[in-house]
Amino acid sequence: MENLVEIRGLDVRFYLKEGTVHAVNGVDMDIPPKSTLGVVGESGCGKSITARAMLRILPPRGKIVAGSIRLAPRDGKAKPIEITRLAPGGREMRAIRGGDISMIFQEPMTSLSPVHTVGNQIMESVRLHQNATRAEARDRAVEMLRLVGVPMAERRIDAYPHELSGGLRQRCVIAMALCCHPRLLIADEPTTALDVTIQAQILNLIERLQKELGMAMMMITHDLGVIAESADEVAVMYLGRIVERGGVEDIFNRPKHPYTLGLLASVPRIGKGNAERLASIPGTLPDPFQKPLGCPFHPRCPHCMKSTCDIGDPPKVRTVAPDHEVACHLYPEDVEVRS
Amino acid sequence: MSAELLKIEGLTKFFPITTGLFRRAAGRIKAVDNVSFEIAEGETLGLVGESGCGKTTTGRLILRLIERTAGEMLFNLDEQEIDLAALRGDELRRFRKHMQLIFQDPFSSLNPRMTVLDIIAEPLRAHNYGTRAEIEDRVRWLTDAVGLQVEYLRRYPHAFSGGQRQRICIARALALNPKLVICDEPVSALDVSVQAQILNLLKDLQKELGLTYLFIAHDLSVVENISARVAVMYAGRIVEMAATAELFHHPRHPYTEALMNALPKPVPGARAERIVLPGEVADPSNLPPGCAFHPRCRYAQDRCRQETPELRSVGEAHVCACHRAEELTLRGV
Numbered sequence A: 001m002e003n004l005v006e007i008r009g010l011d012v013r014f015y016l017k018e019g020t021v022h023a024v025n026g027v028d029m030d031i032p033p034k035s036t037l038g039v040v041g042e043s044g045c046g047k048s049i050t051a052r053a054m055l056r057i058l059p060p061r062g063k064i065v066a067g068s069i070r071l072a073p074r075d076g077k078a079k080p081i082e083i084t085r086l087a088p089g090g091r092e093m094r095a096i097r098g099g100d101i102s103m104i105f106q107e108p109m110t111s112l113s114p115v116h117t118v119g120n121q122i123m124e125s126v127r128l129h130q131n132a133t134r135a136e137a138r139d140r141a142v143e144m145l146r147l148v149g150v151p152m153a154e155r156r157i158d159a160y161p162h163e164l165s166g167g168l169r170q171r172c173v174i175a176m177a178l179c180c181h182p183r184l185l186i187a188d189e190p191t192t193a194l195d196v197t198i199q200a201q202i203l204n205l206i207e208r209l210q211k212e213l214g215m216a217m218m219m220i221t222h223d224l225g226v227i228a229e230s231a232d233e234v235a236v237m238y239l240g241r242i243v244e245r246g247g248v249e250d251i252f253n254r255p256k257h258p259y260t261l262g263l264l265a266s267v268p269r270i271g272k273g274n275a276e277r278l279a280s281i282p283g284t285l286p287d288p289f290q291k292p293l294g295c296p297f298h299p300r301c302p303h304c305m306k307s308t309c310d311i312g313d314p315p316k317v318r319t320v321a322p323d324h325e326v327a328c329h330l331y332p333e334d335v336e337v338r339s
Numbered sequence B: 001m002s003a004e005l006l007k008i009e010g011l012t013k014f015f016p017i018t019t020g021l022f023r024r025a026a027g028r029i030k031a032v033d034n035v036s037f038e039i040a041e042g043e044t045l046g047l048v049g050e051s052g053c054g055k056t057t058t059g060r061l062i063l064r065l066i067e068r069t070a071g072e073m074l075f076n077l078d079e080q081e082i083d084l085a086a087l088r089g090d091e092l093r094r095f096r097k098h099m100q101l102i103f104q105d106p107f108s109s110l111n112p113r114m115t116v117l118d119i120i121a122e123p124l125r126a127h128n129y130g131t132r133a134e135i136e137d138r139v140r141w142l143t144d145a146v147g148l149q150v151e152y153l154r155r156y157p158h159a160f161s162g163g164q165r166q167r168i169c170i171a172r173a174l175a176l177n178p179k180l181v182i183c184d185e186p187v188s189a190l191d192v193s194v195q196a197q198i199l200n201l202l203k204d205l206q207k208e209l210g211l212t213y214l215f216i217a218h219d220l221s222v223v224e225n226i227s228a229r230v231a232v233m234y235a236g237r238i239v240e241m242a243a244t245a246e247l248f249h250h251p252r253h254p255y256t257e258a259l260m261n262a263l264p265k266p267v268p269g270a271r272a273e274r275i276v277l278p279g280e281v282a283d284p285s286n287l288p289p290g291c292a293f294h295p296r297c298r299y300a301q302d303r304c305r306q307e308t309p310e311l312r313s314v315g316e317a318h319v320c321a322c323h324r325a326e327e328l329t330l331r332g333v
Helices: A047-055 A091-096 A118-130 A134-147 A166-178 A196-213 A224-230 A248-253 A258-266 B055-062 B089-098 B116-126 B132-145 B150-154 B162-174 B192-209 B220-226 B244-249 B254-262 B302-306
Strands: A005-016 A019-031 A036-040 A062-071 A101-104 A184-188 A216-221 A233-238 A241-247 A317-321 A324-327 B004-019 B024-040 B044-048 B070-077 B080-083 B099-102 B180-184 B212-217 B229-234 B237-243 B312-315 B318-320
Touching (some): A019 A036, A047 A216, A184 A196, A196 B254, B055 B180, B099 B162, B132 B150
Parallel strands (some): B099 B180
Antiparallel strands (some): B229 B237
8 A cells, every 4th residue: 555544435424413414425535655635625524524534533423434544554564454444442443543643633722631731641642552651651741842842841741731822732732642653643723723923833843743753644724825835735625525636736826626716716815915806706605404416516606507517416526637636517527647 | 095083092901910819919911002093084904913912902992892091092973073981871872883893703793592683683773773664674775785685684693604694793783884893803713715705895895885994803814905004913012003015015023024924825835935933922911021022033132122112103104113123124025
């Protein structure tokens, strides 16, 4: 297996009182080792749910109904691990969580326990995954806090989360996520709750650590700026589907899908002044219980073709350039790619 | 340029930190410290800064939602200068229709038990706008103006998306024909595609109704898009203020420079230019001596550690509070 993680045809549904929500539909994703996959989309597009499915930490009513998530084996010898077949609470899955795949969340205050010191929380992870003694785990925790740039790490290790600022808390969360050398770090909106100057610090930190530790990353965010600056490959999601996928240059400089084009046009860009009106995507995100037929984007799409886009199955994924795929009826056929 | 609608002079708010049983004052948080600015009628002034810099407190002081410690706030209503701080009781209540507020979170600022009609009509009823029919007419007009379908008036807020809810909030804020609308982070809780719709709507309404905005936000690109002038706040003070293009292209304060260049841009390969400030945002209860920004400033000198810089003119309609504003060449966008 060449990639670190391969997701094929992933379907996640939520069975709620009000009906069934198809949160993720037929998602394919590859994450090669040591690179960054950016996943971008608006609320409800399924980006976080895809990540949670990879760790088997879906909310109680969420179920993986189809598809596979394969994780490359640790030493390259055994067969790939099929994550969808593991029991969410089982020993194997618990070894993967934190050991192979770690996740950091948007709001650091909610991913830290308020009644334990940050040191104890980091040590817990070290002791669970690496059979270390208390003293060894403590040394490791101090070392990790230094690595993520927490000043006075020997003292801060005994601090409770409420004693730390938002930026320092997020650094502690990153230390916790990385203390067992995972091969993949999933960062779900890691800087959305932070101030601009602190966001820049954390993005630089994540970038540096990724290089130093040689891990792969999945960067989930709605912020196109963060994606442009951190990702190698980008997947654009809309209503549970990937609508466009390609290298970061392709997505930002040669976008093909009308949704990607709309998103890029609607971000205010610094230095453009106040004369221009922003282009915006008309309409709003549809009700999750009643997704549109055909292409999920057709009710808001300026290129919608009657009786093509609004009926039948969603458009198939087509290759439009080397390593650049789009699911849109404007591109009905694969372009032949000469390699 | 038309007349000033609002003139703020030396506005200051200190919150006491109290401790113990007898609420002994143990210190004070300098939330807003000697802030002065003017907003012309029909203009948008953007107020940017990071959390805790006092931008929201400034908005609330103007609206008299909290009381100021010192300073003057003058509101120009039909050629009459009104001292906002002197308004009392019923006088204040009646004056409130001229100043309205739009909040950040459209999920917590709408009462879930009221229909959209009642939400938008509430300020009209509170100020005895007219008969039932007149109020309903006005609500219909407002709903249409903010781009909502009139058929939705009998529904409750839960049936709407974030963008639609923010439209309801805007309709409610505009119900009484206010002169000044204070927009406190009105688009930061919205998705990118919807954010653009709301920004455009706010601009259209301003043109149509001649509104004046104080636009408070942390996102510089959003502020640039809507404001004619921008004021940058740090630790309770305005550190720089200028016309939008001037501020973005020729910043004079190192904090402004860093804010603009720390922002991730939707352009691949731009990351080499990122300026990263060390340390944390200054704590307003324990400000460093001298310039509050000096511990994070890469241009700081001895003088910056001792003397607090005052806001002074550094160009045409451009003020900046930095000792070294004239000698530094800073990078704009």
